[in-house]
Amino acid sequence: MFGWSDLVTALPEIIVLSMACLVLLVGLVLKPEKDGLLVSLTMLTLVFAALVTLRDHLGAEAFVAREAFNGAFVRDTFGDVLKLFMYMVMAAVVVFAKQYLRNRSLFKGEYFSLALFALVGMMVMVSGNNLVTLYLGLELLALSSYALVAFDRNHLKATEAAVKYFVLGALASGMLLYGLSMVYGAAGSLQLQNIAQAAATQPDARLLILGLVFVLVGVAFKLGAAPFHMWVPDVYTGAPTATTALIASAPKLAAFGLAVRLLGEGLGPLQIHWQSMVAILAVLSIVIGNLFAIQQTNIKRLFAYSTISHIGFMLLGFVGGADGFAAAMFYIITYALMAAGGFGLLIVLSGKGVEVENIEDLKGLNQRNGWLAFLMLLIIASMAGFPPLVGFVSKLWVLKAALDAGYLGLTIIAVIFAVIGAFYYLRVIKVMYFDDAQTDEAIVASVDARFFLNVLAIAQLALVLLTPMLLDVCSSAIAAL
Amino acid sequence: MISDWIPVVLFYAFAGVLLASALAVITVRNSVYAALLLVLAFFSAAALWMLLEAEFLAITLVLVYVGAVMVLFLFVVMMLDVKSREKHALGGYGKVAIAVAVAMLLEMVMLFAGKLAAGLPETSLTRHAADYSNVRALAEELFTRYVFPFELAAVLLLVAIVAAILLTLRRRPDFKHLDPARQIAVKASDRMRVIKMPAEPQSSGDDK
Known part of the structure; x- marks a missing residue:
């Protein structure tokens, strides 16, 4: 049975879900000239959901994690921290998408509705407390993402990317589900806590380990970690840039949440078994991501390979126990902000009839708009991990966690490839600052898009000062799991 | 007791048919046969569920997968008119695929031979009243x-x-379509207009 307290616990999800339906309906009856209302509604949803999520943490009494719906759902600090950053990133993405979609006459209510449905999926992924809930959250996110990638259905490349994404995503879901079913069979329960118990009492159960392997493959696929990364470059390149920004940012937070719930919480006692597999995934992602990024001329493809290497760095944290999880959480949060900012800039630069796709399109950005070039510089330098930006700090913490866990070789490889990776980021900066502009067309960006770009880029500097605080939040969130 | 053996025999019979038809789905050349064999596989799976006393799931599997999904599938297969390939259904990768499958099978057998059952929790099916x-x-x-x-x-x-x-x-902007709301709201006076006009001379209609 479920009652009022269950509904109150899941209030943020319920708000976002109801508003997704409302946006869908409003989008159908709204006159085209008043469609700005859809964006306002979406933003309102995000703000309201953020307030409701925050409310319990700001009250007089200390926040206690609580389960709802017979343990299918859990509201804890870990989930709430990730959710708050998801709202923020989604708000930025929605604002960036507005102008992009208008310029290509793709502006429809369904875009915002599907984005909100995807957000519900992500929220469930970080708050699910049993296998079925987590899987359904993942599917909700995936299904919405497929539709968003194919949003420009007359665009051949986008459709192709969507089909690839769909087929490979379905395969990965099948793998994950197969693994989950074996874990269920071995543990005899869907609840993460019971699975952890069963895993602790029989850490060498072969069925559990076989299930673990499939679960890991499924999660790695959704994260886009090598060698399960094949879909990332094609989907990032083919999708409309507004959708790329969406699938490249907030879902990474959700996939991280899913990985922590499944590997850390449920199968945590099997860490000796998955540690080495995750280490292999991390090394392969860092190596493949950085090496392949060097030869890219398409900037979306370059960002895609850079995502793969960033996921590798994030996975590096997983080998380092609780401190490692906290470092990985810090890493993925800062990365989601970088990715939203990076793709946001590409969206803003892609005006009416102009599609910024190649690195050459950024030529002389400094001459055209010095401030935007500076913001791009901040984001790209942060991705590369140059001090004093937050990308450097987050890399430092995951490397430290891996080093503390005794993975010296792994850390050395990661550092070497981080330096190699700096090359292609520097090339983008060189093109922006030292090449001559090919057009002197003015860059039009709405006030709200500018606002979010500034926030995301300045955050790369500001978060360095806030690192101790944010890292503290991450540590306590992980500790409370 | 013979009645203890009946479910076991049925299980192996249906499981055998299920495996054989599933294997046939991916090896037959004709895609219509493949779709029909998939129907057989679903049916056998439904029978297995029936043996586990999950009648509702068994019926749903038949209704949804056989009744809806596979019919749709057959429709698509027949409408697309996919020519059955001259080569083997597995295509150029056939040998590699079989080698990988055999290797995986051997690995699984080596890993689990005799040890799998130890990790499984004890369960037995509770029989319910009719x-x-x-x-x-x-x-x-x-x-x-x-x-x-x-x-x-x-x-x-x-x-x-x-x-x-x-x-x-x-x-499409030039798409001609009916608007049911307007069709219903129409009045008799909108459909036919009675006008007064002088009678035409008889001669004009004669010459045809």
């Missing part, structure tokens, strides 16, 4: 214990509908 309602038990679980996942699954279906309509509905 008036036990499977549907009722399922519904009670779905709407109480699993209400949250159940609602999420409903949202998933909603998203599927929205996505399908979004990607296929095309509104």
Whole structure:
């Protein structure tokens, strides 16, 4: 049975879900000239959901994690921290998408509705407390993402990317589900806590380990970690840039949440078994991501390979126990902000009839708009991990966690490839600052898009000062799991 | 006791048919045969569920997968008119695929031979009385214990509908269509207009 307290616990999800339906309906009856209302509604949803999520943490009494719906759902600090950053990133993405979609006459209510449905999926992924809930959250996110990638259905490349994404995503879901079913069979329960118990009492159960392997493959696929990364470059390149920004940012937070719930919480006692597999995934992602990024001329493809290497760095944290999880959480949060900012800039630069796709399109950005070039510089330098930006700090913490866990070789490889990776980021900066502009067309960006770009880029500097605080939040969130 | 043996024999019979038909699905050349063999596989799986006393799931599998999904599948296969390939159905990768499959099978056997059963929790099927309602038990679980996942699954279906309509509905500006609301709201006076006019001379209609 479920009652009022269950509904109150899941209030943020319920708000976002109801508003997704409302946006869908409003989008159908709204006159085209008043469609700005859809964006306002979406933003309102995000703000309201953020307030409701925050409310319990700001009250007089200390926040206690609580389960709802017979343990299918859990509201804890870990989930709430990730959710708050998801709202923020989604708000930025929605604002960036507005102008992009208008310029290509793709502006429809369904875009915002599907984005909100995807957000519900992500929220469930970080708050699910049993296998079925987590899987359904993942599917909700995936299904919405497929539709968003194919949003420009007359665009051949986008459709192709969507089909690839769909087929490979379905395969990965099948793998994950197969693994989950074996874990269920071995543990005899869907609840993460019971699975952890069963895993602790029989850490060498072969069925559990076989299930673990499939679960890991499924999660790695959704994260886009090598060698399960094949879909990332094609989907990032083919999708409309507004959708790329969406699938490249907030879902990474959700996939991280899913990985922590499944590997850390449920199968945590099997860490000796998955540690080495995750280490292999991390090394392969860092190596493949950085090496392949060097030869890219398409900037979306370059960002895609850079995502793969960033996921590798994030996975590096997983080998380092609780401190490692906290470092990985810090890493993925800062990365989601970088990715939203990076793709946001590409969206803003892609005006009416102009599609910024190649690195050459950024030529002389400094001459055209010095401030935007500076913001791009901040984001790209942060991705590369140059001090004093937050990308450097987050890399430092995951490397430290891996080093503390005794993975010296792994850390050395990661550092070497981080330096190699700096090359292609520097090339983008060189093109922006030292090449001559090919057009002197003015860059039009709405006030709200500018606002979010500034926030995301300045955050790369500001978060360095806030690192101790944010890292503290991450540590306590992980500790409370 | 012979009655103890009947379920076991049935299980192996249906499981055998299931495996054989599943294997045939991916090896036959003709895609219509493949679709029909998949129907057989679903049926055998439904029979296995029936043996586990999960009648509702068995019937749903037949209704949904055989009745709806596979019919749709057959429609698509027949409409697309896919020519059956001259080569083997597995194509150029046949040998590699078989080698990988055999290697995986051997690995699994080596890993699990005799040791798999040790890791499994002891379970036995509880037999219920004849008036036990499977549907009722399922519904009670779905709407109480699993209400949250159940609602999420409903949202998933909603998203599927929205996505399908979004990607296929095309509104062309020159598209001629009926508006049922206007059809219903029409009055007799809108349809026929009685006008007064002088009678035409007879001669104009004569010459045909």
